[in-house]
Amino acid sequence: MNAPREFLDFGPDAVLLAGLNGDNWRLADYVKRGGYEALAKILSAKVPPAAVVAEVKKSALRGRGGAGFPTGLKWSFMPQQYAGDKYVVCNSDEGEPGTFKDRDILRYNPHSLIEGMAIAAYAMGCARGYNYIHGEIWDVYERCEEAVAEAYAAGFLGKDILGSGFDFQLHNHHGFGAYICGEETALLESLEGKKGQPRFKPPFPASYGLYGRPTTINNTETFASVPWIVRHGGEWFLNLGRPNNGGTKIFSVSGDVERPGNYEVRLGTPFARLLEMAGGVRGGRRLKAVIPGGSSAPVLPAAIMMATDMDYDSIAKAGSMLGSGAVIVMDETRCMVKSLCRLSYFYYEESCGQCTPCREGTGWLWRMVDRIENGEGRQEDLDLLNSVSDNIMGRTICALGDAAAMPVKSFVKHFRDEFQHHIDHKRCVVAPYL
Amino acid sequence: MDAAVKLGIYVPHFCWHRKLSIAANCRMCLVQVEKAPKPLPACATPVADGMKVHTHSELAVSAQKGVMEFLLINHPLDCPICDQGGECQLQDLAVGYGASGSRYGEPKRVVFHKNLGPLVSAEEMTRCIHCTRCVRFGQEIAGVMELGMMGRGEHSEIVTFVGRTVDSELSGNMIDLCPVGALTSKPFRYAARTWELARRKSVSPHDALGSNLVVQVKGDRVMRVLPLDNEAVNECWISDKDRFSYEALGSDERLTAPRVKHNGEWREVDWPTALDVVARGLKDIAAKHGGNAIGVLASPHATLEELALVARLARGLGSESVDHRLRQSDFSDDGALAGVPWLGMPIAEVGAQDRVLVVGSFLRKDHPLIAARLRLAAKRGTQVSMLHAVDDDWLMPVAHKAIVAPSLVPATLAGIVVAAAKGAGRPAPPALAGVVPSPSAEAIAASLLSGSKRAVFLGNAAVQHADAARIRALAQALADIVGGTLGTLVESANAIGAALVDAQSGAGGLDAQAMLADPRKAYVLLHAEPEFDCANPVAARAALGKADLVVVMSPFAHGTSYADVLLPVAPFTETAGTFVNCEGRLQSFNGVVKPAGETRPAWKVLRVLGTLLDLEGFAFESVDDVRRALTPDAGAIAHRLSNATSMPVTAPAAHPAPLERVADVPIYFADPLVRRAASLQLTADAKPPRARVHRALLEKLGIADGAQVRIRQGRGEAVVAAMVDAAVPPGVVRLAAAHASTCGLEGLSGPVTVERA
Amino acid sequence: MLSADARARIDREIAKYPADQRQSAVMSALAIAQREQGWLSTAAIDEVASILGMPPVAVYEVATFYAMYDLKPTGRFKLTVCTNLPCALSGGAAAAEHLKARLGVDFGETTPDGRFTLREGECMGACGDAPVLLVNNLRMESWAGGEKLDRLVDELAAAADRGEGAPRGGEGGR
Ligand SMILES: Cc1cc2nc3c(=O)[nH]c(=O)nc-3n(C[C@H](O)[C@H](O)[C@H](O)COP(=O)(O)O)c2cc1C
Numbered sequence A: 001m002n003a004p005r006e007f008l009d010f011g012p013d014a015v016l017l018a019g020l021n022g023d024n025w026r027l028a029d030y031v032k033r034g035g036y037e038a039l040a041k042i043l044s045a046k047v048p049p050a051a052v053v054a055e056v057k058k059s060a061l062r063g064r065g066g067a068g069f070p071t072g073l074k075w076s077f078m079p080q081q082y083a084g085d086k087y088v089v090c091n092s093d094e095g096e097p098g099t100f101k102d103r104d105i106l107r108y109n110p111h112s113l114i115e116g117m118a119i120a121a122y123a124m125g126c127a128r129g130y131n132y133i134h135g136e137i138w139d140v141y142e143r144c145e146e147a148v149a150e151a152y153a154a155g156f157l158g159k160d161i162l163g164s165g166f167d168f169q170l171h172n173h174h175g176f177g178a179y180i181c182g183e184e185t186a187l188l189e190s191l192e193g194k195k196g197q198p199r200f201k202p203p204f205p206a207s208y209g210l211y212g213r214p215t216t217i218n219n220t221e222t223f224a225s226v227p228w229i230v231r232h233g234g235e236w237f238l239n240l241g242r243p244n245n246g247g248t249k250i251f252s253v254s255g256d257v258e259r260p261g262n263y264e265v266r267l268g269t270p271f272a273r274l275l276e277m278a279g280g281v282r283g284g285r286r287l288k289a290v291i292p293g294g295s296s297a298p299v300l301p302a303a304i305m306m307a308t309d310m311d312y313d314s315i316a317k318a319g320s321m322l323g324s325g326a327v328i329v330m331d332e333t334r335c336m337v338k339s340l341c342r343l344s345y346f347y348y349e350e351s352c353g354q355c356t357p358c359r360e361g362t363g364w365l366w367r368m369v370d371r372i373e374n375g376e377g378r379q380e381d382l383d384l385l386n387s388v389s390d391n392i393m394g395r396t397i398c399a400l401g402d403a404a405a406m407p408v409k410s411f412v413k414h415f416r417d418e419f420q421h422h423i424d425h426k427r428c429v430v431a432p433y434l
Numbered sequence B: 001m002d003a004a005v006k007l008g009i010y011v012p013h014f015c016w017h018r019k020l021s022i023a024a025n026c027r028m029c030l031v032q033v034e035k036a037p038k039p040l041p042a043c044a045t046p047v048a049d050g051m052k053v054h055t056h057s058e059l060a061v062s063a064q065k066g067v068m069e070f071l072l073i074n075h076p077l078d079c080p081i082c083d084q085g086g087e088c089q090l091q092d093l094a095v096g097y098g099a100s101g102s103r104y105g106e107p108k109r110v111v112f113h114k115n116l117g118p119l120v121s122a123e124e125m126t127r128c129i130h131c132t133r134c135v136r137f138g139q140e141i142a143g144v145m146e147l148g149m150m151g152r153g154e155h156s157e158i159v160t161f162v163g164r165t166v167d168s169e170l171s172g173n174m175i176d177l178c179p180v181g182a183l184t185s186k187p188f189r190y191a192a193r194t195w196e197l198a199r200r201k202s203v204s205p206h207d208a209l210g211s212n213l214v215v216q217v218k219g220d221r222v223m224r225v226l227p228l229d230n231e232a233v234n235e236c237w238i239s240d241k242d243r244f245s246y247e248a249l250g251s252d253e254r255l256t257a258p259r260v261k262h263n264g265e266w267r268e269v270d271w272p273t274a275l276d277v278v279a280r281g282l283k284d285i286a287a288k289h290g291g292n293a294i295g296v297l298a299s300p301h302a303t304l305e306e307l308a309l310v311a312r313l314a315r316g317l318g319s320e321s322v323d324h325r326l327r328q329s330d331f332s333d334d335g336a337l338a339g340v341p342w343l344g345m346p347i348a349e350v351g352a353q354d355r356v357l358v359v360g361s362f363l364r365k366d367h368p369l370i371a372a373r374l375r376l377a378a379k380r381g382t383q384v385s386m387l388h389a390v391d392d393d394w395l396m397p398v399a400h401k402a403i404v405a406p407s408l409v410p411a412t413l414a415g416i417v418v419a420a421a422k423g424a425g426r427p428a429p430p431a432l433a434g435v436v437p438s439p440s441a442e443a444i445a446a447s448l449l450s451g452s453k454r455a456v457f458l459g460n461a462a463v464q465h466a467d468a469a470r471i472r473a474l475a476q477a478l479a480d481i482v483g484g485t486l487g488t489l490v491e492s493a494n495a496i497g498a499a500l501v502d503a504q505s506g507a508g509g510l511d512a513q514a515m516l517a518d519p520r521k522a523y524v525l526l527h528a529e530p531e532f533d534c535a536n537p538v539a540a541r542a543a544l545g546k547a548d549l550v551v552v553m554s555p556f557a558h559g560t561s562y563a564d565v566l567l568p569v570a571p572f573t574e575t576a577g578t579f580v581n582c583e584g585r586l587q588s589f590n591g592v593v594k595p596a597g598e599t600r601p602a603w604k605v606l607r608v609l610g611t612l613l614d615l616e617g618f619a620f621e622s623v624d625d626v627r628r629a630l631t632p633d634a635g636a637i638a639h640r641l642s643n644a645t646s647m648p649v650t651a652p653a654a655h656p657a658p659l660e661r662v663a664d665v666p667i668y669f670a671d672p673l674v675r676r677a678a679s680l681q682l683t684a685d686a687k688p689p690r691a692r693v694h695r696a697l698l699e700k701l702g703i704a705d706g707a708q709v710r711i712r713q714g715r716g717e718a719v720v721a722a723m724v725d726a727a728v729p730p731g732v733v734r735l736a737a738a739h740a741s742t743c744g745l746e747g748l749s750g751p752v753t754v755e756r757a
Numbered sequence C: 001m002l003s004a005d006a007r008a009r010i011d012r013e014i015a016k017y018p019a020d021q022r023q024s025a026v027m028s029a030l031a032i033a034q035r036e037q038g039w040l041s042t043a044a045i046d047e048v049a050s051i052l053g054m055p056p057v058a059v060y061e062v063a064t065f066y067a068m069y070d071l072k073p074t075g076r077f078k079l080t081v082c083t084n085l086p087c088a089l090s091g092g093a094a095a096a097e098h099l100k101a102r103l104g105v106d107f108g109e110t111t112p113d114g115r116f117t118l119r120e121g122e123c124m125g126a127c128g129d130a131p132v133l134l135v136n137n138l139r140m141e142s143w144a145g146g147e148k149l150d151r152l153v154d155e156l157a158a159a160a161d162r163g164e165g166a167p168r169g170g171e172g173g174r
């Protein structure tokens, strides 16, 4: 079992999380750290919005929410001449199993997000924004409410910010227990007071978003990076990482490591180094498998992982995804069938239910894996798992369908023997870990 | 998908429906688009120039087959007992895209049944494939979200809010929309297999839209009624009234043989005997008291052929006292109308207006599908305004409302005319010199002036208003000033047909009100039930009770207390006939089943009567002969339709009574068929009328909400439950007509008093 | 039915959204109603619908879609334990088993004395602190295994003896 860490050590390369100790989250602390300087700079110098977008493009910041889409490019899709309301929305609905980085940004440094969103709003000409916060982290929601109130009081939000004539209203909105609301269009539906059911795209949020208006949605970590980019320049940020993979990235390391937690490293840091920062595999056991980018990313065996660097392109080359940066570590005692079973159950529970392949297929997958886990597997099940996964993938409205199928395919691909063993012998190759 | 439909290429689908928003949730329509990495849903993928789409390529078909497999894994295999069997999209497609055996070895899901009310059955929700067509229909077409999909994932279920039913007047369309057998017709449930049914075309005899119907029959019984697509009329919808009224056809109250009252006793007789009694009676009375001693009250739901012949019969006997305008009370502009009041435009144009004022209408209940068209228009930005006596919920965005007591409707309309004239910089009619528009009148006028396609529609309550002629003249002035069209929504299925064949009073005759106020010696009632269908049921009953001879021509044994002869005539399903709808469209139909028992089509009965009476012009061999001889052709009809009046605009007097009645004609009491349709009578709309009043009134009288009150109107009274209704303005009592509990009251409007019962 | 305080909080939430988008406040309105009444009755849902001008069935859709709303009464304390994979690997599954044994109930059940309802939760975005659990949706407990769980249960039972609700301030809120 984990123990609380004595102090908050996010690693020597930390930028976003550097120096945070849990008690210095307030506005005054943030300002002392140089907070809101970036916003003040662009407002007082009347930096053209397009120049802000260009800087973000230069930084090669890629979305930290999962898909890794270039942020500057996304911002440039917002119609500049649009007459009505435009919105900027932060996705703090962190629900991807294994991911817990946005929570630390929000509770330890909420103003960095507020500043990042205000800059984004300025750059895209938005007068309103919402921060959609995962329902389960209620304390964090309350802290964000406080932080936003501080920012209004200090004139960093509201009308005529810092006397510049720029208005930006920001509010927090909480979820209430639905993973799917992390998907950006489901999040918008949820913000509109409906069930969180993803919309079919196109149209994309940049043309038809919140309340049908142009909207840009980014992840918490993405927005929180923006003040740094504006302060130090896109070039500086880019150089923290690798070409096309700018910046540092917070990895949430969980599972069988000595010190689970968030570690912020330069993109391109070797996985082995990250593992070392987290104290290595728990109890000195051997590494068996790693899911490198949140539960929706394909699992990779130890050997491949140990040879991989942590950046978008390297992990993709290794056959998985950097995703949200959630690194789930499993040691040699873990049963892969049981692990997959829990993940499949998650997708089955969290499918929003609107499209047929996901609604029907996630239940089918889970029931099959569950049967195999419980010693009732059939020989044909392994091929059927693959085939049902294929019938889900690429045929759904949102990517949850793919997210449910990819773990199944990758677990069966890399650990087929273990599944076969379950079917043949009606039990595990390893001792159960409960 | 639209493109594919246009090209005649079939792409399998479930959730897509041309009249509903795109959900893209069933994923059945996946097709291959060149350059796209994944199969795309045809329903949600816009066509682009140069796009290449393969609807039947290997990739497309394998995607479609995959989806079909998912749809079937949790679908019960109960096609042999399913009401949808034979007309099930899932069944059809499963044959083409399903595999023969199932790879699904896990337990199937079971979904608990739901009670949605008397019309729509949700007994088999396990069959639901979550396409959400029913939910979208409620939100988008019916305007009220009564169904929703609760839960998520595999546990999603279509439900109403806990304990509620589906009460929309359009609910039955959800049955048609459901591509599987999850939502089915409750009255039809397990009544027949679909392939045993013969499909016959017909036309709705209820509201003035003239919805096109498919009547499904088994042997001599009507088993089910469905819409027949007609984009120009009902699109693919029908109201619940159109769909479920067929249950009345098999009602116990059907009259299956002629009857004659003999010394107070009813006797079944054969047709010659009955017709002999009628012919002799009428002849005697005409001879003794003159033709006008005979009054003919004909229902505006009767066919054109019937109405033409009954009018000819009356005139043959020397009577000009024939009328179908049973609920109308102001006939003062009879000589001033340029033609037959009509919609003023094709039905399809209603939704194309961008500014609309509706005067005096219980729109949703009186004209459910016109309301649906306006609803869609309103969502697209049309400004719809209302001038009415109660704040009726039309389930659409209403731009401006003027809600005033009925007696103030003309004055308020005059205000709109004055405001519009001022806004348009045109002179107001001099008679309105002293009129000061109310703020809502100003707002409505401004709205009308701001558009480019404008219309002013008169609803049933306007036509039935005690000051209807003045309202019409004012509405015409308004339409002229704003450069819009004046239209009449038209009361019933064949009101225009009746007017076209002159089934209304002529010079020297008495109109529908007068012939009851001034009792006649004899009455002929054609499909009419005056105690429910006439404006003044008290006067009607008194006059009928006093008459020497009352001949009832009806499918039902009705009026036994005052009638002397009951002649069983065919309802619309058992005779050929013609209706002219609100846009002047002539729609003929044939009988779909044999007449019940000794029932005869009314046109034949009238023909024989005419012959027995030695009258000219009754020598018809067939209904076609009647049609050829008596119905105007489309060109002639177009020529005769007009809302124009030469009545001058006059200043309305505004001296309201302290308390006035507003009487709606509830949708399921409105005509003899619906009154006897068992399932419709179980709906929320068929609940016994209550006296709906403003809260202040009950407080003043010290009466509790829900307590019994006595309402007095004229010589009559009624005792009903009171109900607080925020939609009713002070000074108004809304109490429905056409119901046994309220037909002791005189008139659809006028002063009333309320007291504790 | 809802208190004036709850109505005032709902009004504050409504004010966060454009004037014609009141229904955006439905999630917080339902959360406020549930916090006050312990669960969402039909009457509460109906009231929220009328405050926001929504069809009741649309509010019902929302109330049944999100896992943290309770459409049936729960025990005084609802304990939701995350058992998702990252947590399970670090004692989440064991914590759940521990609670089942200690309280004598399975997931979805309430103790006979009406004090505790046990729920299985999905990822709470706190996997680094595993095992984690939520008390009445509001208070997050981190590193909540073994003895610490027992202490939590004791603390809550004592609060129940005093007729109190769940104290706030779990470690997850640091
Ligand atoms: C099923 C599903 C769950 C998701 N969950 C999250 C989430 O919890 N947080 C998040 O930021 N993005 C999540 N995403 C990704 C978002 O849809 C979106 O891509 C992201 O918020 C964009 O922000 P970014 O460009 O800054 O990454 C999810 C996507 C899917 C398909």
Ligand code: SF4
Binding pocket: A180, A197, A198, A350, A351, A352, A353, A354, A355, A356, A358, A359, A396, A397, A398, A399, A400, A401
């Ligand atoms: S893929 Fe699943 S979660 Fe995504 S829209 Fe379809 S049913 Fe909903």
Ligand code: FES
Binding pocket: A097, A098, A099, C082, C083, C084, C085, C086, C087, C088, C092, C122, C123, C124, C125, C126, C127, C130, C132
């Ligand atoms: S897996 Fe339990 S909080 Fe993430």
